[in-house]
Amino acid sequence: MPERTELVVVGAGPAGLAAAVEAAGLGLAVTLVDGYPRPGGQYFKQTPPELADAAGPEGHPTALFAEVAQADVRLVSDTLVWGIFPEADGFLICLYGPPGTPRRLLAQTVVLAPGAHDRPAPFPGWTLPGVMTAGAALALVEHQRVLPGRRVLLSGTGPLQLVLARHLIDGGAEVVAVLDANPFPWTAWQHALAAWGQWERLGEGWAAWRTMRRAGTALRWRHLVRRAEGNEQVERAIIGPVQGGGAETVAVDAICLGHGFTPSVQLARQAGCQDRYDPDQRAYVPVRDEWLQTTLPGLFVAGDGAGIGGKDVAQWEGRLAALGAARQLARAVPPDRVAAVRRELARQRRFAAVLTDLFPPSAHLGSLLTDDTVLCRCEEITVGEIRRTIDDGATTLNAVRMVTRAGMGRCQGRMCGGPVAELLAREIGQPVEAVGQVTPRPPVMPVPLEGLLEEET
Amino acid sequence: MFSSHESLRIPPLTSRLPLTVQVDGEPVQAFAGETVATVLLAIGRRTFRHTENTHAPRGIFCGMGVCFDCLVTVDGLPDVRACVTPVQAGMVIDTRGGSDA
Numbered sequence: 001m002p003e004r005t006e007l008v009v010v011g012a013g014p015a016g017l018a019a020a021v022e023a024a025g026l027g028l029a030v031t032l033v034d035g036y037p038r039p040g041g042q043y044f045k046q047t048p049p050e051l052a053d054a055a056g057p058e059g060h061p062t063a064l065f066a067e068v069a070q071a072d073v074r075l076v077s078d079t080l081v082w083g084i085f086p087e088a089d090g091f092l093i094c095l096y097g098p099p100g101t102p103r104r105l106l107a108q109t110v111v112l113a114p115g116a117h118d119r120p121a122p123f124p125g126w127t128l129p130g131v132m133t134a135g136a137a138l139a140l141v142e143h144q145r146v147l148p149g150r151r152v153l154l155s156g157t158g159p160l161q162l163v164l165a166r167h168l169i170d171g172g173a174e175v176v177a178v179l180d181a182n183p184f185p186w187t188a189w190q191h192a193l194a195a196w197g198q199w200e201r202l203g204e205g206w207a208a209w210r211t212m213r214r215a216g217t218a219l220r221w222r223h224l225v226r227r228a229e230g231n232e233q234v235e236r237a238i239i240g241p242v243q244g245g246g247a248e249t250v251a252v253d254a255i256c257l258g259h260g261f262t263p264s265v266q267l268a269r270q271a272g273c274q275d276r277y278d279p280d281q282r283a284y285v286p287v288r289d290e291w292l293q294t295t296l297p298g299l300f301v302a303g304d305g306a307g308i309g310g311k312d313v314a315q316w317e318g319r320l321a322a323l324g325a326a327r328q329l330a331r332a333v334p335p336d337r338v339a340a341v342r343r344e345l346a347r348q349r350r351f352a353a354v355l356t357d358l359f360p361p362s363a364h365l366g367s368l369l370t371d372d373t374v375l376c377r378c379e380e381i382t383v384g385e386i387r388r389t390i391d392d393g394a395t396t397l398n399a400v401r402m403v404t405r406a407g408m409g410r411c412q413g414r415m416c417g418g419p420v421a422e423l424l425a426r427e428i429g430q431p432v433e434a435v436g437q438v439t440p441r442p443p444v445m446p447v448p449l450e451g452l453l454e455e456e457t
Numbered sequence: 458m459f460s461s462h463e464s465l466r467i468p469p470l471t472s473r474l475p476l477t478v479q480v481d482g483e484p485v486q487a488f489a490g491e492t493v494a495t496v497l498l499a500i501g502r503r504t505f506r507h508t509e510n511t512h513a514p515r516g517i518f519c520g521m522g523v524c525f526d527c528l529v530t531v532d533g534l535p536d537v538r539a540c541v542t543p544v545q546a547g548m549v550i551d552t553r554g555g556s557d558a
């Protein structure tokens with residue numbers, strides 16, 4: 001028999017930690033499941049204590065670690081949630097973790113806080129070793145104290161690239177250039193009022209810009225990397241303006257791609273929550289009510305996994321979802337607490353909306369694709385193969401997947417799902433939401449066959 | 458391939474706890490708290506495996522355990538994500554097997 005609990009929170013980033021703390025404060029029995037050895041997710045990723053030397057960046061201190069440790073929260077780390085199944089008396093949560101970890105939990109309510117991953121941005125040569133996401137490079141420098149390369153090119157959009165450039169330069173790398181596919185955000189001043197109270201974040205951007213100036217690093221707007229070349233690893237980058245000619249070749253040993261983030265929606269979809277296409281996010285997001293409850297009563301989604309809003313939106317969403325779960329469990333929910341959480345969440349969302357507005361995903365990536373560009377990294381399916389399927393009449397993502405196997409590999413379409421949908425939509429002249437999504441199937445993460453069993457063998 | 462002074466590790470290393478692992482049969486110095494991916498990158502190794510279909514080189518990509526590109530064999534267990542697996546003293550890391558090979 002699976003263990004029973006009132007609330008299972010999936011993911012120990014800002015949303016999940018805050019949800020767990022808030023729910024425990026209301027007296028709920030909470031189990032917090034996380035896929036990594038230490039809680040924090042990506043925003044609050046903790047440097048392993050053995051590597052946290054004095055010279056490293058300060059990291060991201062948060063009171064949530066202490067709060068979750070003091071609260072009556074059961075933390076299950078290093079454990080994947082590979083499936084969620086609605087049942088008559090709650091949700092069956094399927095886990096796979098180190099020996100001794102429960103394999104099944106039966107939760108009356110669930111808060112999913114799965115976070116996000118870097119938006120995959122395919123271009124010719126993007127599978128070469130040395131080409132990686134900005135998130136990967138940032139984690140290496142900040143929390144592993146190792147450089148992704150000596151001569152590094154950054155290409156993408158938005159302010160995270162500046163933060164990464166600063167850490168790379170401080171760590172001793174040469175940042176060849178920072179390319180931003182968007183034009184300079186002249187409209188920023190229009191949003192100055194909405195950024196009220198967010199000076200800390202603006203200050204971070206300013207510090208990054210000063211470091212780049214000192215190092216002589218060029219920041220080039222309306223530019224991107226068009227192609228990566230090399231034998232066993234990346235050796236050269238061909239860069240140029242987003243439109244028109246003028247390409248040049250630069251020698252690099254690493255390229256970091258920072259095209260923003262995309263919500264991790266696999267678990268919510270696998271559980272059966274309805275979703276909708278959000279054109280601003282260029283991603284599907286779960287449909288939620290004013291308590292952040294999905295179309296499955298008792299199942300809530302908080303934080304970046306429901307649309308990118310950043311760590312502060314995530315924390316307040318986590319708290320609101322916890323209040324919603326308590327309400328669902330017929331607990332007394334203090335109305336003034338609900339009002340305060342909603343007020344703070346609204347304030348944080350205003351700033352998040354400004355960032356989305358200022359730094360939209362680039363619209364130019366699709367024009368880089370050549371027939372020999374690999375789109376599905378797992379199954380090694382090229383643009384040309386997908387185009388042939390489209391020529392043969394495929395009009396949906398599921399049809400393309402069935403013929404080519406794109407999206408059927410280990411990552412379950414997390415990397416290629418968006419890019420294949422956008423290619424397909426462009427080729428058949430339809431909006432992205434018309435080509436559908438691939439149907440997620442459990443396990444949503446690769447788990448050894450033995451790991452699917454209800455009991456350890 | 459890279460001598461130690463060319464390591465990509467960001468100094469200072471003085472407070473770190475050294476340990477030895479094996480990479481493709483060779484002893485390699487690592488430090489407690491590092492992941493398998495960090496150890497490989499630090500010795501100048503970008504290619505962690507070759508793909509089954511086209512034998513294309515692959516290395517670290519997402520760095521957070523979701524893309525499954527950085528797979529290596531660890532202590533005989535295939536398809537281990539190098540980017541989220543901490544090293545341990547005596548760990549045997551193999552990049553030659555290729556995935557599913």
